[in-house]
Amino acid sequence: MKPEELLFASLLLGVFALAGGAYGSFFAIGKLGRSRLLLFTSRVFFGLQAVLCLVLLRVSTLHLGWKLFLVASLLGYAVVPPLAWSALESLHGKEKGKS
Amino acid sequence: MIYRSQQLALRYFAASMLLFGVMIAAGLLTSLYYLRVGFLLDVFHFSTAKILHIDTLVLWLLMGFLGSVYWFLPLELEREVEWIGLAQKAFWIFVGTVAAVAATLSFVQYGGTSAASLWLINQGRKYVEAPRWACVLIAAVLVLFGVNVVATALRARRMTGILAVLIADLIPLIVLFLNAFSAEPNMSKDLFWWWWLIHLWVEATWEVFIGCVLAWSLLHLLGASRAIVESWLYVEVAMVLGTGILGLGHHYFWIGTPSYWLGIGGFFSALEPLPLLGMVIHAIYDAGAHRHQILNRPAFAWLLAEAFGNFLGAGVWGFMMTLPQINLFAHGTQWTASHSHFAFWGAYGCAVISVIYLVLQKIRAGRGDFESQAWKWAFALLNIGLVGMSSALLIAGMAQAFYERAIGGSTFQAFLTAQANRWMTEGLQARVLFGLVFTLGYFVLLYDFWKIGKGRRAPETTLRKEASG
Numbered sequence: 001m002k003p004e005e006l007l008f009a010s011l012l013l014g015v016f017a018l019a020g021g022a023y024g025s026f027f028a029i030g031k032l033g034r035s036r037l038l039l040f041t042s043r044v045f046f047g048l049q050a051v052l053c054l055v056l057l058r059v060s061t062l063h064l065g066w067k068l069f070l071v072a073s074l075l076g077y078a079v080v081p082p083l084a085w086s087a088l089e090s091l092h093g094k095e096k097g098k099s
Numbered sequence: 100m101i102y103r104s105q106q107l108a109l110r111y112f113a114a115s116m117l118l119f120g121v122m123i124a125a126g127l128l129t130s131l132y133y134l135r136v137g138f139l140l141d142v143f144h145f146s147t148a149k150i151l152h153i154d155t156l157v158l159w160l161l162m163g164f165l166g167s168v169y170w171f172l173p174l175e176l177e178r179e180v181e182w183i184g185l186a187q188k189a190f191w192i193f194v195g196t197v198a199a200v201a202a203t204l205s206f207v208q209y210g211g212t213s214a215a216s217l218w219l220i221n222q223g224r225k226y227v228e229a230p231r232w233a234c235v236l237i238a239a240v241l242v243l244f245g246v247n248v249v250a251t252a253l254r255a256r257r258m259t260g261i262l263a264v265l266i267a268d269l270i271p272l273i274v275l276f277l278n279a280f281s282a283e284p285n286m287s288k289d290l291f292w293w294w295w296l297i298h299l300w301v302e303a304t305w306e307v308f309i310g311c312v313l314a315w316s317l318l319h320l321l322g323a324s325r326a327i328v329e330s331w332l333y334v335e336v337a338m339v340l341g342t343g344i345l346g347l348g349h350h351y352f353w354i355g356t357p358s359y360w361l362g363i364g365g366f367f368s369a370l371e372p373l374p375l376l377g378m379v380i381h382a383i384y385d386a387g388a389h390r391h392q393i394l395n396r397p398a399f400a401w402l403l404a405e406a407f408g409n410f411l412g413a414g415v416w417g418f419m420m421t422l423p424q425i426n427l428f429a430h431g432t433q434w435t436a437s438h439s440h441f442a443f444w445g446a447y448g449c450a451v452i453s454v455i456y457l458v459l460q461k462i463r464a465g466r467g468d469f470e471s472q473a474w475k476w477a478f479a480l481l482n483i484g485l486v487g488m489s490s491a492l493l494i495a496g497m498a499q500a501f502y503e504r505a506i507g508g509s510t511f512q513a514f515l516t517a518q519a520n521r522w523m524t525e526g527l528q529a530r531v532l533f534g535l536v537f538t539l540g541y542f543v544l545l546y547d548f549w550k551i552g553k554g555r556r557a558p559e560t561t562l563r564k565e566a567s568g
């Protein structure tokens with residue numbers, strides 16, 4: 001490993017998670033406000049996260065297993081916001097149905 | 100009038116905020132050692148100052164937690180808490196013990212390698228360093244607290260989902276504290292168990308605990324439906340424990356533990372941000388679904404800050420250094436301290452402040468006006484101060500990992516070189532400046548706690564209804 005790659009890889013990892021958070025947040029706010037622009041923004045952040053994931057595949061600091069793991073966790077980031085959202089909506093829907 | 104348990108809660112909140120102030124003072128003091136070589140040399144040790152800082156941290160949060168439960172529990176079960184008289188006495192024992200320990204640490208500081216030092220001065224377990232006699236009393240207070248909760252539920256012959264999760268969580272939470280008593284001479288074994296206390300507190304049992312408290316907050320703050328809040332709590336608890344328990348392995352990389360922990364620890368801990376992201380989604384959903392019911396904006400703002408702070412401080416900052424190849428260099432640097440500050444603040448500090456605002460509204464204004472300028476100032480100053488400190492430490496920590504370890508190969512000379520590096524020295528200076536901003540925010544917060552919602556006191560009768568509604 002080259003020393004510079006330590007900082008590069010860790011910053012990439014940080015921004016990777018950050019982009020996931022931005023994707024989730026914009027997704028939720030966009031759903032709330034029914035705003036196409038915000039939902040589009042959320043997809044841009046997810047795209048950024050995917051690109052960061054690709055860049056991470058190329059850094060030599062991380063072993064192969066971790067790279068595969070990152071790809072898998074990218075899928076996790078992709079599904080958590082919509083899944084959480086629809087779970088919340090169906091819970092609320094049930095509640096409304098009752099009253 | 101309100102329940103006696105709720106009066107006790109108010110006392111716990113007051114003690115918590117006082118200790119928060121002591122923690123800040125000790126933090127500022129500790130940060131000065133990094134600015135001047137030989138600061139207070141042979142007068143007051145860095146390690147003692149740091150102990151005061153991080154032990155009061157744990158204490159103000161714990162007291163905030165106890166206060167929250169003593170506040171919500173009688174509302175949940177619609178009756179006074181069992182053995183409340185004993186709990187009220189225990190509060191003074193708790194406070195007296197803390198004061199005595201603070202005095203011991205300030206004036207005696209440390210002792211020789213003898214059993215007497217363990218009993219009277221310091222047990223030496225980072226974050227819970229109090230002497231043994233004090234830890235015995237604190238453990239007793241915690242056990243009594245657990246008994247209060249269980250006995251009240253039994254007496255009421257009622258169990259709710261939130262309460263069941265809380266009770267199940269209190270058992271490991273209290274048992275883990277017994278770790279403070281270990282006196283294991285083998286360092287690897289010692290650290291192995293010590294991490295059970297730290298990690299399984301903050302990334303498992305405390306997360307579940309605060310999940311329960313925030314679930315109650317959502318019921319009382321937004322009038323959210325119990326069925327929804329409870330279902331969501333179960334999902335979150337399952338995800339947090341599913342990733343957090345084995346995430347423990349991210350502390351077993353380099354302390355002499357078997358190498359399979361590299362894989363286990365990296366894998367599970369790197370998944371930990373996902374449930375935290377789920378909580379952010381939930382917070383945003385609630386903000387939208389209950390937009391018209393938000394009558395307590397400060398409490399709600401701090402609740403949102405908790406969701407985002409938990410994700411950022413614990414999730415993002417932790418994720419950055421949780422894979423073994425990164426942690427190899429980041430381990431135990433200012434980088435770690437950066438994450439420590441952000442995560443503790445985001446996950447727990449903000450939550451305690453949110454509950455205090457909720458409670459203040461209930462006891463002061465009923466459903467009347469609960470607004471001020473000051474809360475916004477406090478919110479901004481505290482959060483800017485904290486994010487600034489964490490960022491300054493992140494820069495210092497990355498420089499340290501880079502110059503001392505990646506380039507310097509972790510020699511003593513490399514350690515010294517890194518300490519003198521400009522990124523590092525200036526990062527540590529910037530930390531002090533942002534610390535002062537944070538301190539200012541603390542005073543504004545106290546002022547606001549004192550003032551907000553006063554002057555429009557609702558009549559006694561509605562007060563009672565509000566307090567119990």
Ligand code: HEM
Binds near residue numbers: 436443
């Ligand atoms: C004025 C504000 C603060 C200042 C100046 C400050 C300063 C410091 C300093 C100098 C240390 C010692 C780091 C070392 O060993 O090199 C420290 C440790 C620590 N502080 Fe603070 N602090 C402040 C506020 C806070 C807050 C608000 C929290 C949490 C809510 C916090 C949590 C911690 C923790 C967990 C540690 C132990 C870190 C570790 O050893 O990894 N501090 N702080």
Ligand code: HEM
Binds near residue numbers: 349369421430
């Ligand atoms: C509320 C949640 C959290 C809190 C309060 C917290 C707090 C802390 C503290 C205080 C330390 C330093 C302990 C010490 O050495 O004295 C630490 C270390 C660490 N944390 Fe967290 N943490 C949280 C969540 C997370 C998460 C979710 C991750 C991973 C994604 C993580 C990754 C790490 C790692 C890798 C270390 C070890 C750093 C080193 O080797 O020096 N933490 N955490």
Ligand SMILES: [Fe+2]
Binds near residue numbers: 298302346347349350
């Ligand atoms: Fe951990």
